[in-house]
Amino acid sequence: MATVAFLGLGVMGFPMAGFLAKAGHKVRVYNRTASRAQQWLETYSGEAFATPAEAARGAELVFACVGNDNDLREVVNGEQGAYAGMQSGSLFVDHTTASADVARELAVIGAERGLGFLDAPVSGGQAGAENGALTIMVGGEEADYQRALPFIQCYARATNLLGPVGSGQLCKMVNQICIAGVVQGLAEGLHFARAAGLDAEQVVEVISKGAAQSWQMENRYKTMLAGEYEHGFAVDWMRKDLGIVLDEAQRNGALLPVTALVDQFYSEVQALGGGRWDTSSLFARLTNVRSFEDEAE
Known part of the structure; x- marks a missing residue:
């Protein structure tokens, strides 16, 4: 068993840190809102600290799952940042969905201090985090990856370097x-089914057994048809992620016309007041599309 730190106890980090504690590791936690860290201590065994540096002090591995590039820099850099508390030879594992640039930037700063760095964003949403069934995509050195793997496997069902x-x-x-x-595509399909006078649920029962099947179809079609959008990853966060994608595409020359269009559609969902709705709320936009067309005219 090891001493580890976990920085960021949001909807993802809270259960992820919990799985490390349940595995028997000594977990030192930090959260910007201290009451959230106290809530975590009411559920799991560990210690809470006032700064990232204090939480990271003495930890063999430091994990982070925060909001964006600037949040990540804030918990890593400076006198109160994690790097200030980490000893040479320890490893930083970042689960934030952020830019590739910030990962490279922090890896260089860490290397100057004798620290390893892995960028390891996750997929699977809140349910995946709570069930220990996340998919984790990792960048870094093979030796660092192998060192972190037993810990990552506490809350992942699949991971790869x-x-x-x-x-x-x-x-x-x-x-x-x-x-x-x-x-x-799913939102448009359900919208079309209703417009055509079909029973949309019956349609999905049929096509979900064929080539149209997807995780989104299996897990979101019923809530989409019911107009319920409180079940997953928020639109505001998806737009943050798509902004990172589109910025990277500008640099590498990738053509992403559909992604850019869907990002625009999500901005319209935000205009409907749906910034905290889950990403399946693209369906809600289709029932309000005329209002956007009228505004354009």
Whole structure:
């Protein structure tokens, strides 16, 4: 068993850190809102600290799962950041969905201090985190990956090393590109089924047994048809992720017309007041599309 730190106890980090504690590791936690860390201590065994540096002090591995690039820099850098508390030879594992650039930036700073770094964004949503069934995409050195693997497996059902630092974030971008297109396709299909006078649930029962089947179809079609959008990853966060994707595409020359269009559609969902709705709320936009067309005219 090892001493580890976990920075960021949001909807994903809270159960992930919990799985490390349940596995018997000594877990030192930090959260920007201290009451959240106290809530975690009411559920799991560990210690809470006032700064990332204090939480990281004495930890063999430090895990983080925060909001964006700037949040990540905030918990890593500076006198109160994790790097200030980490000893040479320890390893930082970042589960934030962030840019590949920030991963490379922090890996270089860490290397100067004798620290290892893995970028390891996750997929599977809140349910995956709570069930210990996340998919984790990793970038970094093979030796660092093998060192972190037994810990990552506490809350993952699948994980793979994709290449050097930044590769995990690039793989997560592919993941979000694919999700965006699939959810929009499902929303349009259900919308068309209703417009055509079909029983949409009956349609899905049939086509979900064929080539149209997807995780989104199996897990979201009923809630989409019911107009319930409180079941997963928020639109605001998806737009953050798609912004990272589109910025990266500008640099590498990838053409992403569908992704850019779906990002625009999500901005319209935000305009409907759905920033905290889950990503399947693209279906809600279709029932309000005329209002957007009228505004354009």
